[in-house]
Amino acid sequence: MAGDELDILILGCGGAAAEAVKALREAGFQGRVGLAAETEGAVFNPMLGPYFLKGMIPFEDCFLHREGFFRRHRVELFPGSPARRLDAEERTVELADGRLLRYRRCLAATGARPKVPPVPGLRESDRCLTWRDAASTLALDRALDRALTRGREAAIVGGSLIGLKAAEICRLRGVKATVIELEDQILPGAAHPWLARQLEARFAAQGVTVITGGSVQGFEQGKREAALGLADGRTVRADLCLLAAGVEPSLEFIDPGQVRIDRGLVVDREQRTSAQDLWAAGDACQSLDLLTGRSRWLGLWANACLQGRVAGLNLAGREASFPGAVAQLVSPFFDLVFAQVGEVVPDGRGVQTWTLPDPGSGGRKMGLLQFREGRLIGFNLLNAVDEAPLLKELLIKEVDLSPVLSGGAAPTWPEALRRLRLHRAGKSGRRHPPARGTAPGVSPARPGQGPGA
Numbered sequence: 001m002a003g004d005e006l007d008i009l010i011l012g013c014g015g016a017a018a019e020a021v022k023a024l025r026e027a028g029f030q031g032r033v034g035l036a037a038e039t040e041g042a043v044f045n046p047m048l049g050p051y052f053l054k055g056m057i058p059f060e061d062c063f064l065h066r067e068g069f070f071r072r073h074r075v076e077l078f079p080g081s082p083a084r085r086l087d088a089e090e091r092t093v094e095l096a097d098g099r100l101l102r103y104r105r106c107l108a109a110t111g112a113r114p115k116v117p118p119v120p121g122l123r124e125s126d127r128c129l130t131w132r133d134a135a136s137t138l139a140l141d142r143a144l145d146r147a148l149t150r151g152r153e154a155a156i157v158g159g160s161l162i163g164l165k166a167a168e169i170c171r172l173r174g175v176k177a178t179v180i181e182l183e184d185q186i187l188p189g190a191a192h193p194w195l196a197r198q199l200e201a202r203f204a205a206q207g208v209t210v211i212t213g214g215s216v217q218g219f220e221q222g223k224r225e226a227a228l229g230l231a232d233g234r235t236v237r238a239d240l241c242l243l244a245a246g247v248e249p250s251l252e253f254i255d256p257g258q259v260r261i262d263r264g265l266v267v268d269r270e271q272r273t274s275a276q277d278l279w280a281a282g283d284a285c286q287s288l289d290l291l292t293g294r295s296r297w298l299g300l301w302a303n304a305c306l307q308g309r310v311a312g313l314n315l316a317g318r319e320a321s322f323p324g325a326v327a328q329l330v331s332p333f334f335d336l337v338f339a340q341v342g343e344v345v346p347d348g349r350g351v352q353t354w355t356l357p358d359p360g361s362g363g364r365k366m367g368l369l370q371f372r373e374g375r376l377i378g379f380n381l382l383n384a385v386d387e388a389p390l391l392k393e394l395l396i397k398e399v400d401l402s403p404v405l406s407g408g409a410a411p412t413w414p415e416a417l418r419r420l421r422l423h424r425a426g427k428s429g430r431r432h433p434p435a436r437g438t439a440p441g442v443s444p445a446r447p448g449q450g451p452g453a
Contacts, residue, residue, distance in 0.1 A: 004102065005102040005103065005104060006032050006033065006034040006076070006101060006102065006103045006104070007029075007031030007032045007033065007103075007104050007105065008024065008029075008031065008032070008033045008034070008103065008104065008105050008106070008107065008315055009033075009034045009035075009036065009093060009101055009103035009105075009106045009107070010033065010034070010035045010036075010075075010106075010107045010109060011035075011036055011037065011082070011083045011086075011093065011106065011107065011108050011109060011110050011253075012035075012037050012107075012108070012109035012110040012111055012250075012282070012284070013035065013037035013038075013039050013040060013043065014043060014044075014109060014111045014282060014283075014304065015043060015045065015064055015282065015301060015304045015305045015308060016107075016109035016111070016281035016282030016283075016284075016304040016305065016307055016308030016311070017035065017037070017043075017107070017109040017281075017282075017308060018043040018064055018065050018069060018070075018305075018308065019305045019306070019308035019309040019312065020107055020109065020281060020308040020309065020311050020312035020315065021033065021035070021069075021070060021073050021075055021312065022073065022309070022312065023308070023309045023310075023311075023312030023313045023316065024073075024312045024313075024315060024316045025073050025074070027312070027313055027316035027317075027318050028316070029315070029316040029317070032076065033073075033074065033075045033076065034075065034076040034077075034078060034101060034103075035070055035075050035076070035077055035078065036078040036081060036082060036083055036093065036095055036101065037078075037079065037082055037110075038080065038081075038082040039079070039080075039133070039134070039135075040070075040077055040079030040080065041067050041079075042063040042064075042065060042066055042067045042069065042134075043063055043064040043065045043069065044062060044063055044064070044133055044134040044137075045062055045063060045064045045301065046132055046133065046137075046301070047301050048061065048062040049062055049131070049137040050165045050168075050169060052137065052141070053137065053140065053141055053144070053169045053173075054168075054169055054172055059137075059138070062134070062137070063134075064305075078095060078099065078101070080097075081095040081096045081097040081099065082095070082096055082110070082253070083095060083096075083110070083253040084096045084253055085253050085255075086106070086108070086253050086254055086255070086278075087255070087258070088255070088258040088259055088275035088276070088277075088278050089258060089275075091103050091104070091106070091277060093106065093253075103277075104277065105277045105278075105279070105315050106277065106278050106279070107271075107278075107279045107280065107281060107308075107311050107312075107315060108251075108254070108265060108273070108278065108279070108280040108281075108284050108285070109280070109281045109282045109284055109304075109308060109311075110249075110250040110251070110253075110284045111249075111250055111282055111283045111284060111304075112132075112247040112248055112249045112250060112283035112284070112299060113130075113132065113247060113248060113250050114130035114131070114132055114243060114244070114245075114246075114247055115243075115245050115246045115247060115248055116130070116243055116245075117157060117216055117243065117245055119216050119217065119218065119219050120218075120219065121219040121220070121221065122216075122219050122241075122243065125219065125221050125226065125241070127221055127226045127238075127239070127240055127241055128219075128226070128240075128241045128242075128243055129143060129240065129241070129242050129243065130242070130243050130244075131162060131166065131242060131244065132162075132247070140166075140242065143240045144169070144170065144173050144175055144240075146239070146240070147175045147239040147240050148173070148174055148175065150224065150225075150239040151224070151225060151237075151238075151239050152174060152175050152176055152239070153175070153176050153178075153225070153237065153238040153239050154166075154167075154170045154175050154176065154177045154178070154238050154239065154240050154241070154242065155177075155178050155180065155226070155228055155236045155237075155238035155240075155241045155242070156170075156177060156178065156179045156180065156241075156242045156244055157180050157216055157228070157241065157242070157243050157244060157245055158179075158180070158181060158182075158243065158244035158245035158246065159179050159180075159181030159183070159185070159186030159187060159188070159210065159212070159244075160187070160244050160245065160246055161187065161190070161329060161331055162244040163179055163181070163186075163242070163244030163245075164179065164186060164187070164199075164203070164331075164333060165331065165333070166242050166244060167179050167203065167208045168206075168208075168333050168334055170208075171206050171207055171208060171334075175239075176207065176209075177207075177208045177209070178208075178209040178210075178211065178236050178238065179203070179208060179209070179210045179211065180211045180214040180216060180228065180230070180236060181210070181211065181212045181213075181214060182213070182214065182215055182245075183212065183213070184212050184213050185197070185200075185212055186199060186200055186203075186210060186212065187199070187338075187340075189344075190329060190340045190344065190380075191338070191340065191344065191380055192344050192345075192346070192353065192368050192370070192380055193346055194353075194355050194368060195355075195366070195368050195380045195382065198366065198382060199333070199336075199338065199382075200212075202333070202334065202336060203333070203334075206334050211230070211234075211236075214230050214231075214232075214234075215230060215231040215232075216228050216229070216230060216231075217229050217230065217231050219241075224239075225237050225238060225239055226238055226239075226240075226241050228241065247283070247299065248263075249263065249264040249265070249283055249284050249285075249297070250283075250284065251264070251265065251284060258275055259273050259274055259275045259278065260273065260274035262286060262295065262297070263286055263297040264280070264283070264284055264285045264286040264297045265280040265284055265285040265286070266285070266286060266295050267279070267280050267281075267285045267286070267287050267295075269287075269288065269321035269322055269323075269324075270310065270311075270314045270319075270320065270321055270322075271285070271287075271307055271310050271311035271314060271322060272314070273285075279311045279314065279315060280311070281304065281307035281308040281310070281311040282303075282304035282305075282307055282308060283297075283299050283304060285297075285307070286298070287303075287307065287322055287324065287325070288322070288323075288324035288325070289324065289325070289326070289327065290323075290324040290325060290326050290396060291326055291327075291342055291343065291377070291395070291396070296327070298325055298327055300325065300328070300329075303322075303325050306322060307322050310322045326341060326342060326392070326395070326396065327340075327341070327342060327343070327378075328340060328341040328342070328392075330385055330388075336364075336382060336383055337381075337382070337383055337385050338380070338381070338382055339379075339380065339381040339382075339384075339385045339388055340378070340379070340380050340381075341378060341379055341388060341391065341392055341395065342370075342376070342377055342378030342379060342395050343370070343377045343378040344368070344370060344378040344379070344380055345370065345378070350372055350373070351370050351371070351372055351377070352370070352371045352372070352405065353368065353369070353370050353371075353410075354367075354368065354369040354370075354371075354410035354411075354416060355368050355410060356368065356369065356410060356411070356412060356413040356416050357412065357413060358384070358412065358413040358414060359412060360414070361383070364382075364383050365382065365383045365384050365413065366381075366382045366383075366384065366413060367379060367380065367381050367382070367384050367387070367413050367416070368380040368381075369391070369416070371401060371405060374400050374401055374402035374405060375394075375395075375398050375399065375400060375401060376391065376394050376395045376399070376401060377395070378395070379391050379395070384413065387417060390417070390420065390421065390424070391420075393424070394420065394424065399423075399424065401420070401423065403423065404419045404420060404423050407419075
């Protein structure tokens with residue numbers, strides 16, 4: 001193949017890669033398309049993994065496309081051999097097995113991989129798991145079954161979305177769970193500290209132990225259990241350990257001297273990178289944040305699939321652009337549904353915060369809205385996701401809410417919604433032109449839907 005040349009080479013085998021292939025062929029592209037990735041076969045949707053582990057859907061339903069999708073779309077596969085080095089100037093990719101592929105155009109859609117804290121022994125231990133793809137989902141399923149025959153204890157390093165989902169699954173399957181979060185709250189960056197405390201209390205009521213400000217400094221593996229040593233001297237013992245400390249784009253094969261990289265590959269509206277004939281999509285790249293107008297890594301499944309389609313159309317010679325997106329997630333936990341949209345930050349720095357309980361819901365429903373200079377910049381919701389479309393409209397359109405905010409202390413949740421609806425109905429309130437394009441909507445998370453399902 002070194003002397004041969006592919007018209008289009010796709011690196012990766014996730015949602016962005018699959019949607020790019022589909023768009024290419026639907027656009028009538030007839031050239032040679034190759035795909036190199038560590039895995040092959042059906043495209044796994046990581047958003048559906050939790051529903052399988054909860055016993056709500058069969059494993060076969062966790063896939064975006066069935067086995068044979070790439071072959072049906074006439075894609076030449078190079079399975080089990082991810083990219084080791086990409087030379088954007090020479091337009092070549094060296095694979096892990098030593099093969100050298102030449103391309104005319106290339107799409108980097110290699111996704112992201114879980115971070116492993118730099119604690120000796122974690123990466124090597126067979127009791128320490130990560131959770132992101134099909135293989136790791138099945139491995140976690142087996143590990144939970146084994147835990148039921150042992151001490152029924154799981155330690156989860158990271159109070160991220162994945163960490164909390166894992167804690168919920170553990171409890172539903174009869175395994176005790178301890179969540180260890182380095183920061184002073186769970187869901188740092190997504191939940192306001194006030195709402196994070198509400199969530200922590202609800203997790204504690206379900207039997208989940210939450211340790212915040214917990215720094216893992218040591219790890220030991222015995223015959224029957226593992227032990228995690230914390231900086232404050234405490235030890236957490238468990239039958240299995242799940243590492244949920246975030247993810248990072250899989251870009252080790254990219255030379256940053258050839259292609260512009262921030263957290264991910266920086267792309268334009270057409271998904272082009274700074275290198276000629278190189279595109280990127282999905283978690284490997286970062287793109288337009290509609291609220292700030294700047295490039296940002298968001299890591300959303302819906303974005304990855306849409307970006308892949310946009311890249312595929314442009315690779316086929318069509319014109320398409322990604323409209324941008326807003327940071328958001330929506331996820332069920334036990335009998336709760338948590339949502340975050342926009343920028344949610346600790347109080348201060350010119351931010352006004354409304355903490356909004358709903359007295360009529362018995363404490364089950366609440367919202368938190370944050371404003372800067374009279375406009376909504378972000379919000380958290382708990383069991384109130386049906387109100388997200390109204391709030392997201394006010395946020396994206398930058399509606400001037402100063403008249404609503406001038407009433408003093410924060411109202412209750414129902415009263416806040418009444419005021420916001422009246423204000424929207426009475427005037428447009430726009431201080432700035434609306435952001436170009438639209439972003440995926442927020443809806444209650446259920447199998448197959450929702451950006452953070």
